[in-house]
Amino acid sequence: MTLFRAFHLSPLGRLSLIACDDGLMAVLWPDDPPGRVPLADGVDAPDHPVLKETAAQLDAYFAGALQRFDLPLAPRGTAFQRSVWNALDMIPFGETRSYADIARALDRPSAVRAVGAANGRNPLSIVTPCHRVVGSNGMLTGFAGGIEAKQWLLAHERPIDTH
DSSP states (O other): OOOEEEEEEETTEEEEEEEETTEEEEEEOTTOOTTTSOOOOOEEOTTOHHHHHHHHHHHHHHTTOOSSOOOOBOOOOOHHHHHHHHHHHTSOTTOOEEHHHHHHHTTOTTOHHHHHHHHHTOSBTTTSOGGGEEOTTSOOOOOTTOHHHHHHHHHHHSOOOOO
């Protein structure tokens, strides 16, 4: 399977976008450790249609004009990981959920740590919003892009009080 790669400048640094013919496989951070999302290097293809659309939607998201991504996704992971990633996609823009909330939503209430591990392996940062998952006490916990990036993303999504 051929992988295609493009780099995208964002307010949080240079993101690596990886796609295959089936869709977007990964949005990776500048300092992402290679083992977090094990993928072969892609062929540079900034004009690949999925990568171009991903870049356009990321720009719209960062500009405050997009709250939900609409892209063909092709993440690679176990069935459990994919179920967690699907649950992440259900967290509304501007809201957060705890790892325990996700575990309960999957009808696996004792799988909080497994949910955390799957969340940490989410290959589609920002697009599949793992940044919206916080500790049960509301505290920000680990994030592949770093806690500062997580804080930035959550602040970016926070509703503006117009009163």
